[in-house]
Amino acid sequence: MDAGPDAFLARVPWATDLCRRLGLGDELVSPARGRAFVWSRGRLRPLPEDLVLGVPTALWPLARSGIVPIPGLVRAGLDLVLPADAPGGDEAIGSLVTRRLGRTVSERLVDPLLGGIYAGDADRLSASMAAPQLVAVARRHRSLILGLRAHRREHPPDPTQPVFHTLPAGLGRLVDRLAAAVEGVDLRLGTRVEAVASDGPGCRLTLDGQAPLGADAVVLATPAHVSSRLLAGAAPAAAGGLAGIEHASVVLVTLAIDAGALPGPLDGSGYLVPRGEGLLHTACSWASSKWAHLAEPGRVLLRVSAGRLGDDRPLRLDEDELLDRLLGELRLVMGLSGEPSAVRVNRWVDAFPQYPPGHLDRVAGIEARVREAIPGVELAGAAYRGIGVPACIRQGEEAAARVLARLEPAPAR
Template sequence: MEGNRCHVVVVGGGIAGLAAAWYLRRGGEGVRVTVLDGARRIGGKLHASEVAGIPVDAGAEAMLARRPEGKDLARMVGLGDELRLPGTTRAGILSRGTLRPMPGGQVMGVPSDLAALARSGILSPAGLARVPLDQILPATLVTTDVSVAAYIRARMGEEVVERLIEPMLGGVYAGRADRLSLDATMPGIAAAARSERSLLTAAREIVADSPKDAGPVFTTLRQGMGSLPSAVAAASGAEIRTGVTVRELSRTETGWRLVTGPVPDPEIIEADAVVLAVPAPAASRLLANEVPGAAAELARIEYASMAIVTLAYPREAFPKPPTGSGYLVPPVERRPVKAATFSSVKWPHLVEADPDLIVLRCSLGRLGEEALLQREDSELVALATAEMADVMGVHGPPRDSRVTRWGGSLPQYDVGHLDRVARIRAAVAPQPGLAVCGAAYDGLGIPACVSTARTAAARILDHLDPTGEWQRKDDLLTKG
């Protein structure tokens, strides 16, 4: 503590770490915050750069609009006027070699409308005939967490898993349905699995209970989601240090000691409290000595890698301009591209920036596909352009391209994930002045990361100011 000011170090300059810094500073003037990040820039997986002269996200391109934390943070740091809604969210699935519409009434790929499913043509006649058997089969007993594939396969058959569930989960987690946790990735379906005999009935109830006037599912920023980190950093008033890797973390009599810098010339940083906003492997390494129980659990969280190829075509390269927001590709199709987003259709402000361009993004790489991602940038661009030629009939080369690699970027919420997170937090809880946040815990999206940051900041402020005076200054930090 310096004078009457408490010093909090946030390790990690992604959106979770920056949001934690912002919430800590909003808690009161008695907090000095330093953010340390080993990369050369802040923002983590939120980053935008120009493609054909237009700023286009290289990482996450949107955030959930129906969950408030991300939008609220954007507004509070001065980006409220920059929020943009999609022009369309109508997506498709490339199934059995043909681009087909996503069936209406699905819940993370789980169908609720048999007629819409039939019209989509995604399943074969045999696969379609298997789905309604869910209504007469005996109940599938689910008393503990199971994989998404195990439960949905038992209720609706293999094709629903292969051609609807797998592409949905692959788009979000770059993971595999036979490993991902039902409880962690589909909590609504998981709850129904414990109370409803029929999954089809449960999906219908979820759709019926969904608000009909909730507006678009997603939103973005005019300059891309990559513009959010710098705005949060500036509004936080924190000291931001990039290119600084924290090598060690240890308890002291009054707080925490962090060791940074090269081994021959280390830098020691003293802090009253620490927030770890780094991926699970880094958090595991830093907690190994002081909180070995949490470190062991964090070490078991696996990460998937992926790459995004962004292409900018002249509009005339498309025989017919795309009309939907994009499409997903089931792994069973055995194509390198797992998803394509027609950014210029999904986000009309990109068209305003250059009406003569169509900008799109192709996503490559799922868990276990590291060999694909080891190819040269030129090869990945070739795979993406070949995909567009085959599926959309695009002719000629793109005007510009960009390859962005996200190595080890997506935590896998495998079976038992929620219990693992509970054990991590239980191990961290007795440690005064220590908190964790980020995508490894409660969700990969921006609002979920911001929520964990807010909780971490409230925990630290509770430790630094047990009377709650700072929290009363700003009800943003009041814990519900």
């Protein structure tokens, strides 16, 4: 079972295309069940089906779901009559949704759904990065609900197209296949780069335990906090900008449990926990009902996430205490009884870069400082222009294309 990302968006092309180019197209699968829930007001409640990026496009399905209490529903309805109030410029997604539909919708739907992708906080997450479609609708229409409804009519979702793909052998297969496919390349896996410096028109890499390496260009696809250290000598201003990109940490606990330990079969892909519910875990993916390849009679597999921006409690707990707390919460939410038959704990420290309002401008500034100080270096990865696996693949391809465009006229070194 994957210990990190376990799926990627299928509605953007880059990851699916790369799988196909590597001959993995036939192995791609989609979730068996899509129905997701929210733990809200003491119960697991199904997410309304008409949500667009966490925002409801009608009030009745939201009322029926019970996720939002009546005062919150009334406040959400005000969106239909409130005057236009778009502030212009980049704002937090939490602020956009709050000013139109109120705090409760933002806290109980948008923060867990959109903020959750970043292990972040909707009040500190750039709307134009996390939900550009929502921003476009909010600028064109006075009411977000009516605007999203119109957007849906113009761009109806295609129910035959999957939202997510994965590889049953694990997403590591994509990396392994890619590594095997790059023939004629001096590929040094497991080699740590310690510094990147300018060297004439190119660069010089200091490696851990190996001779330094000259390069015409470098695509720096390490996490931003690592890239910051690598560039500290050659591009201190850029390194400072990179160090300023905040990251959140998450603990992912994978559990195998006996199906008899649950009150009934799990019909759905899992649930999210809004911040205000006061639980340690933020989400639980019902992996063995979400993915057919993980289903086995009598056994249930769960992926429980804990920790997010501003909440490092799970990271500080030792394994026994963490497990104790999480099992207690699963008893409350899912009616779990007994103990798991297998447990795996993965701590993802500083793994989720944050995109506060103004993030793209900040990234453009960092890139300009890198270009100025050490022109052979390109940046790519989750900290810059998209956090998901497809967006990281796109950024890697774009960085490689920029390098090639720059090097093509010159002879190889």
